[in-house]
Amino acid sequence: MFDLPTGDDQTVDGGEKEHPIVLEGYQACDFDALLRILYPTLRDLISGTFKLEMEEWVGILNLSTRWQMKEVREHAIKNLSNISLSPVKKVVLARAHKVAKWLKEGLTEILTENPVRPLDELETLGLKTACHLLWIRDRTASHKANGLGFSITISSLVCPGGHAMFTSALSCNGCARPILIDDTEAIHLYDTSSVQIKDSGNPGLNLQGQDCYLQDLVRALDPDPT
Structure with missing residues (x-):
């Protein structure tokens, strides 16, 4: 840039303090923080x-x-992950800066919180996203109330040969909660319309076709993977 011919006034942006290079759309404080790194x-x-x-x-x-x-x-991302971010803040940052894991974590935490966050806080995510989240919570609650949902344990999951798939405790990939082998409160199926119960000495579950509302919401928001 400095090798290019100058104009009649012989000034080049960035050549002296009085004529800086201006980066439109950026904040000086952000640039200052970046320089410290x-x-x-x-x-x-x-x-x-x-x-x-x-x-x-x-x-x-x-x-x-x-x-x-x-x-x-x-x-x-690593340093921000070590900071106690609210679920709403995670979703906002995830969408703004394309951090997929924060999006999933934030939405999951919002859906599982009790009581639900104030509406004015959820509106920060946008009305469409807030409506999706409240719809998922309501659908899950109504399924529980009507007896449409049921709980299983990871010890009840078997392969086609009848062998136990899990014989020790696991950790949830989303929230890192420990899942004990016989914990009936750890995993749930709320939409049983496509679930087939098999009883052939070794009861199993066919999860193919099971709706996952949270995954649908994540896809709708369409974050780019990190």
């Missing part, structure tokens, strides 16, 4: 930590995502 001070290097606030990490995530700085982006 790229060019740490001696004190930062000695301590091995960066004392940044949540909004500063969000700014770093924003710029590193836009400018395809993969390692910096992953570092920002």
